[in-house]
Amino acid sequence: MVLKQLENQSSFFDDRLDCDLVIVGGGIVGATLACALKDSGLKTLVIEAKPLEVAASRRQAYSLSLLSSQILTGIGVWQQIFPKIGKYCHIRLSDANYPGIVKFEREDIGTDFLGYVAEHNVVLTALQEAIATRSDVSWLCPAEVIGVEYKDSLAAIEVKVEGKKRLVKTKLVVGADGARSLIRSLAGIETRGWKYWQSCVAFTIKHEAPQNDTAFERFWPTGPMGVLPLPGNHCQIVWTAPHEQAKALQKLDEQEFLRKLEERTGGLLGKLQLVSDRYLFPVQLMQCDRYVKSRLALVGDAAHCCHPVGGQGLNLGIRDAAALAQIIQEACRQGEDIGDLKILKRYERWRKRENLTILGFTDFLDRIFSNNWLPVVTIRRFGLWMLEHLTPLKIFTLKLMTGLKGRTPKLAQF
Ligand SMILES: Cc1cc2nc3c(=O)[nH]c(=O)nc-3n(C[C@H](O)[C@H](O)[C@H](O)COP(=O)(O)OP(=O)(O)OC[C@H]3O[C@@H](n4cnc5c(N)ncnc54)[C@H](O)[C@@H]3O)c2cc1C
Known part of the structure; x- marks a missing residue:
């Protein structure tokens, strides 16, 4: 089902744009970006390979951080999500049967909760419903991107929709198409990392x-x-x-x-x-060499993946979406070209280093705990003891994992 068709179909040989921005991938990260652009006035197209209800029906649940809840509040969908999800006020970290347990409490950082647990369909359905109310966002769905050509002033995206090929021209392509991103590989962006x-x-x-x-x-x-x-x-x-x-x-x-x-x-x-x-x-752990090229930005799993320990992957993607939306909106206000590499680099500088910190932290956790060598066991048990007893270290770790460290997107400031 093609939900909302673009009104005009331009040919490859003219420079007429079909829309300002194309988001490839209508998962939670892509849909968050579409919602976060609500005040930009940009004509946005979201291309999703699966029918909307199929994309939303994935059986998975995620730990959502405090920052993600603030971003989802900022885009106006949190009130639909909140009644349907799990909330936790305590976190317990333990090392197999070793009795020294680290206890994190909401009082440690003075918040109502330490995090949330939401099913995929609850979050994505709320975002899809928010998009449905917007006249500046269209879906092309189910439709699969099969090629992209980047020119100086535009990008031309080849899409297969209902068995036919069509061309969509835009100022900026955002790859939100997951860990095996076609958009990333078509752009020749290298990745670094390893499979666990x-x-x-x-x-x-x-x-x-x-x-x-x-x-x-x-x-x-x-x-x-x-x-x-x-x-x-x-x-x-x-x-x-x-x-x-x-x-x-x-x-x-x-x-x-x-x-x-x-x-x-x-x-x-x-x-x-x-x-x-x-x-x-x-x-797997994966980080792209670059998050951006001229007329291209990558967000979410298309740009980075991490070990699920600590439940961080989707939260990083939601934060990417809020950061990119902010950079794009600021560029629009200044009358700048949103596909200009100079603008997109601002997003890369913001997010790449912050994501690397979390990727490194989850990797460190997995390596230090998935190990039976006595010196490592001794060091990590001492580390757990410090985490439980040194309040500044405990608060720093909690803030890192709940997203409260690092630069906060404006959407989450209220
Ligand atoms: C076991 C496990 C547990 C996890 N637990 C957590 C957790 O607790 N908390 C957390 O924050 N993260 C967690 N994660 C990580 C999280 O699942 C991912 O980071 C997140 O789903 C990535 O979202 P995304 O929108 O970037 O990509 P995806 O969810 O993969 O969405 C990509 C979308 O793009 C579409 N698409 C792909 N190719 C094309 C194309 N060519 N044309 C059009 N559309 C296309 C797809 O159909 C899909 O809808 C976990 C991961 C695993 C494996």
């Missing part, structure tokens, strides 16, 4: 014991396990293990799987029931 020796098994459980306000991250030598509270005594669990073990966990008989899970969660959640499939994800 681990995969994640992600699933939702219903549990008997009440636990609706604590997020757990427990580190095992095989990999971390995150337990995130969802409403109604449900939890989203991300269980990281070496590839073969993760594959075996996915296939394991349900009763045996739940028995192993109860063992891992220390019986804390009472009787468990599996209420979703078990999804297997490979884990």
Whole structure:
């Protein structure tokens, strides 16, 4: 279904623009950017390969940071999302069965919550509904981008829609098309990083014991396990293990799987029931050499991916979207060309270093905890002790993980 067609179709040989900005990928990051551009007056087109309801139906839940909640408030969708999601006031970090637990409390940073847990469809549907009210944003969907040509004054995007090829011309292309970004590879942008020796098994459980306000991250030598509270005594669990073990966990008989899970969660959640499939994800760390080129910017997983420990990936993407929207809006106000490399570099300078800090932090966590070598075990247990007892270190870590460190986009300042 093509939701809203562009009115004019220009030919490749003239310089008539179809729109000011094209966002390729209508996932949460792309849709956030479209919403965040609400006061720019720019004519925006979002191209999404899947039908909207299919894109929204992904069975995944994410930990959303305080900064992400502020950005989503700034674009006016948080009030729809808030009643339908999990909220946590406590975080518990632990090292396998070692008794020294690090306890983070909302009082440590004086906020109502330390974070939220939202299902993909709750967030994306709210964003899609917000876009539907906007006359300056159109969807081309389902439609797949298959090529892009960059010229001095415009970019020409080749799109396959309902089996036919068409051309869309714009001032700026934003690649929000996920980790395997075609937009990134067509632009010849190199990436750096590595695939981990681990995969994640992600699933939702219903549990008997009440636990609706604590997020757990427990580190095992095989990999971390995150337990995130969802409403109604449900939890989203991300269980990281070496590839073969993760594959075996996915296939394991349900009763045996739940028995192993109860063992891992220390019986804390009472009787468990599996209420979703078990999804297997490979884990990688990736950062692009460049986030921008003339007439191109990359956001979200198209620009960087990290280990799911600490639940940061989507939060970084939401922050990219808010930062890019701000840079574009400021350029519009100054009458500047939004596809000019000089303008786009401002976004890259802002986000690349901040993302690298979080990528490095998640990598450090995974490496230091997925290790049984005695000197490393001793150092990390001392580190955990410091984290629990040194208040400035605790507050610094909490602020880093909740997005409250670094430059705050204007959308999140109110
Ligand atoms: C197990 C696991 C747990 C995680 N938990 C968390 C968490 O708790 N918190 C957190 O912040 N992050 C988490 N993440 C990371 C998070 O899932 C990603 O960072 C996030 O989904 C990236 O969003 P995105 O919009 O950039 O990309 P995507 O969600 O991949 O969206 C890309 C969109 O682009 C579309 N598209 C692709 N190619 C084209 C094309 N050629 N033409 C048109 N459209 C196209 C796709 O259909 C899709 O809709 C987790 C990841 C994993 C694997």
